[in-house]
Amino acid sequence: AIRDGHRSFAIPAGVHRLDGHDLLVDGARDFAIAPEPGAAVRLVFRCNWGLVLRSCTNVSVRGLTIAYDPPCFSQGVVTGTSGSSIRFQVDEVFPTPDSDARYLTAPIVKVIRWDPLTRLRVGKTLKLAYNTSERAIRHLGGRSYELGTGASEGTEVGQLLTVGPRAGHTVLLTNCSACSVLGLTVHGSSDMALVEYGGAGANV
Numbered sequence: 001a002i003r004d005g006h007r008s009f010a011i012p013a014g015v016h017r018l019d020g021h022d023l024l025v026d027g028a029r030d031f032a033i034a035p036e037p038g039a040a041v042r043l044v045f046r047c048n049w050g051l052v053l054r055s056c057t058n059v060s061v062r063g064l065t066i067a068y069d070p071p072c073f074s075q076g077v078v079t080g081t082s083g084s085s086i087r088f089q090v091d092e093v094f095p096t097p098d099s100d101a102r103y104l105t106a107p108i109v110k111v112i113r114w115d116p117l118t119r120l121r122v123g124k125t126l127k128l129a130y131n132t133s134e135r136a137i138r139h140l141g142g143r144s145y146e147l148g149t150g151a152s153e154g155t156e157v158g159q160l161l162t163v164g165p166r167a168g169h170t171v172l173l174t175n176c177s178a179c180s181v182l183g184l185t186v187h188g189s190s191d192m193a194l195v196e197y198g199g200a201g202a203n204v
Helices: none
Strands: 008-011 014-018 023-026 029-035 041-045 051-054 057-062 065-068 074-082 085-090 108-114 121-129 137-141 144-147 160-165 169-174 180-182 185-187 192-197
Touching (some): 074 144, 085 160
Parallel strands (some): 014 041, 023 051, 029 057, 041 065, 065 185
Antiparallel strands (some): 085 144, 108 121, 108 160, 137 144
């Protein structure tokens, strides 16, 4: 549509899977992307990336839902603490850290703890060195794992634990100006849900 000089593109209703690829809009100007009138559109990616606008001017993206399958993180229940380490069991619906290629390139993993009743965050987000000689996550067998390197302070058995690699951006605007991303719903982002850098700015 961009190459042929159109001013807009309407995405048909439905769930659209972009396995292994981002949705790249490169060098577009005065262009609009939105669902067909009255349509619900969900874009499903595999991590790390999602929607990328690169070197665009006055491009608008509206009314989309972005999700990831599988989720961009592991999550489970704390089963024990010992010294500076945390043991946890990954829930069946989440990928395990050693089955996910993103962990192989991520220099850092972030760890978030949650109260199992209120589902509110407990303490601050922990950032642990991962892709080093002393990896922060150790497989104990089955779906059991151990986090080390000073991770246990403020952690209690029964808390929920989310572990995600610091890799990828769900929506990225790079070298763009006067672009807008409106009415967007994101279910489970990559490391960052929305990132903007470079360009003349004035993005919304």
